[in-house]
Amino acid sequence: MGRGKIEIKRIENNTNRQVTFCKRRNGLLKKAYELSVLCDAEVALICFSTRGRVYEYANTNIRSTIERYKRATSSSSSYTTQEINTQFYQQESKKLHQQIQMIQNFNSHLTGDGLASLSVKEMKQLETRLERGIARIRAKKHELILNETENLQKREIQLEQENACLRAKIAEYEKLQQLSMMPGGQDYAMQAYLSGNVLQLNMMQAAVYPIMDRKVLPLGTMAV
Known part of the structure; x- marks a missing residue:
């Protein structure tokens, strides 16, 4: 109804x-x-x-x-229309000046200035606002620190891998330099380098295709 x-x-x-x-x-x-x-x-x-x-x-x-x-x-x-509009804008300007003054006073209160005009209740409210603001700032700072730490850890792992790769290349280069100084010269060093690669290839093939029926021969004999 x-x-x-x-x-x-x-x-x-x-x-x-x-x-x-x-x-x-x-x-x-x-x-x-x-x-x-x-x-x-x-x-x-x-x-x-x-x-x-x-x-x-x-x-x-x-x-x-x-x-x-x-x-x-x-x-x-x-009063003309222009005068009425002038009065209106004067009042609006006065309101804006009051708002600006309030904002300036609030900013000075945040820095601890001009607190003499505040009551105990207003100070408690200001303290609560500051504590909430500090809590948000600390949370954001902690988030940024965690993200930066994670990025640095990833960069550290990447640099360690690059360092290990460079060390392996340096060790291989030094080994080839030593072999080239031995009797046989550079040909011997190249054969050693190629034989090392062939050995690695044979080891990989043995892992994939194991030989099941290999015969054990006495020392000094050859398989036919």
Whole structure:
């Protein structure tokens, strides 16, 4: 069942009228707040109850808003559109200066300056923000250190492999130099180098194709 339409007229029952006033007043104040935030509008709301109590809301100084309203609606006012825009931009500039001042004060508080104007509660809030910021900074620093350490370890392994390869090549070169100085000259050294490669090839073939029926011959005899 949907809500039925309510006839807009004065509520005769005092209790019901007071309850309706409280509910609709809160809704009106909420709508005024939402309008000022969503649309960045300058809003001022004044409401008097039947008992003479006043309820008001303004996102800026309510008196300045009323004065602005008087200037805008005054019959003797001769403000041009340019002057109204100038006033608007002056107010916007004032707001921006206030925001800049707040940011500058906050930055000085972060460095430990200008703390005399803060209360104990505000100092606790500032301390909590600093601790959270330091925790995030330390976590990011730890992550960067781990990544850098991992990269250095990989580089170390790569350099060790390259170093081992170079040592093997140097040892092979020195061995060939020694063989070339022996009787037989360079031909002997080349034969030794080739025989070493052939020996390695035979060892690989023996590992892949093992000889199952090799005959054992006495020392000094040859197989036919």
